[in-house]
Amino acid sequence: MNAPAYNFAYLNEQTKRMIRRAILKAIAVPGYQVPFASREMPMPYGWGTGGVQVTAAVLTPEDTLKVIDQGADDTTNAVSIRKFFVKTAGVATTERTEEASVIQTRHRIPEARLTEDQILVFQVPIPEPLRFLEPRETETRTMHALEEYGVMHVKLYEDIAQYGEIATTYAYPAKVADRYVFDPSPIPKFDNPKLDDCPALQLFGAGREKRIYAVPPYTKVKSLDFEDHPFEVQSWDEPCALCGSRDSFLDEIVMDDQGTRMFVCSDTDFCAGKRGDR
């Protein structure tokens, strides 16, 4: 680390204050999408510009950062964001979930139970759960304000009518603290139960859409469902081929062009821990 060419964590202090205000408001109104003046970041939209800004605003020099992408610490997105903060903030980084104080994630929640000392930052592409049912932003805001969430169930109804079950498997809508329906970012619905009553603070940043929302610690998060078609998570017929875990989210990996497949944990740190390999 040379003499810092940037302010700590890249953003200037005024910007960080602005983002922190949005975060505080988001925590005060769980699930509500707070608009904020999202900045241009030195990475393309879709790479986590929202998450990066939230992380930059909450990061302190004493923090230990972990960045995952689809559960893995060694994928392109995770590696570049981790390097970005090493370069601009000089914070310590880790791959171990339990050692991290701030975890930025794309598309997964770590398997290990989080603690009160941790902050989980999600990268969100589309924060508005009603977007594909109602394209007008003015209308969706009114719907949130008046708690008109009937159309969310129209989508679930349609799933059952066409596929016999709720076929939405990721970005599964849920209701926070019995009030706002929110989009938990494209995490698999397998992770939805982890949102509920989680000891860690969960922050969601959408850079292109300029929205921040939050699920404060120990907040009720209920996935939407029907009485006779209750919410269910995915399950697999076989355990993880590497660590033998039966209760983690598995990725399907194609091994060759003969149709051989392998199911392994998507959370690489969890898998390595199980194997005693770290």
Added chain:
Amino acid sequence: MSVLLSAENVSKFYGTRAGCRDVSFELWPGEVLAIVGESGSGKTTLLRCLSGHLPASSGKVRYTMRDGRNVALDEMSEAERRLLMRTDWGFVHQDARDGLRMGVSAGANVGERMMAVGERHYGHIRATATDWLKRVEIPEDRIDDSPWSYSGGMRQRLQIARNLVTSPRLVFMDEPTGGLDVSVQARLLDLIRGLVKRLDLAAIVVTHDLAVARLLSSRMMVMQQGQVIEQGLTDQILEDPQAPYTQLLVSSVLQV
């Protein structure tokens, strides 16, 4: 029994031009009122003012809620007005594509209002949707089809089912038979007449087709240039029109 909906001097101005001017009437429960007139006479503007889609420039529209309160539309909170629109009221558009959610199946279209008022049991929603499709003569096996695959007449019937599923007390219809061929029109009118009678619905039907007014309504209003020029019992007006314009209108109907 009290008046269901009343209009007091309702006017709507677009700049200095009047869309409709000083319209007053009372609608009683179970009554069907037809608003007729040529295109541009302000029928649709009036309907939109009455149904709360468009704020009136002056005048009041009052509605008697299920609990007996008589409330002016512009004094209701937005939440209350929107709830009213999806429970106690129905709105049948001329073009079914405006009234339907075209991206989802017919069953979901019928079920939407139920889900909007808190029904969370898939089986119940499905059963009610099936029942309603039967009542509007849509084959049961089309329940999972998209409205895109429906004919014009079927779409219109689906739209009616979607509106009636929450048992509203008042339905607004804007040219419900417009754009349909005559045999389909006849069936649809038959269906609407039956439903209105059986469910004791009140309805306000905007149409330029005097036959529709004759078949459906007990009372009618004739509009010209934004103003009501004649109103009274449908049969009376059609048999013995007083205003010159109404006479013209009645005599313009082709006799086959």
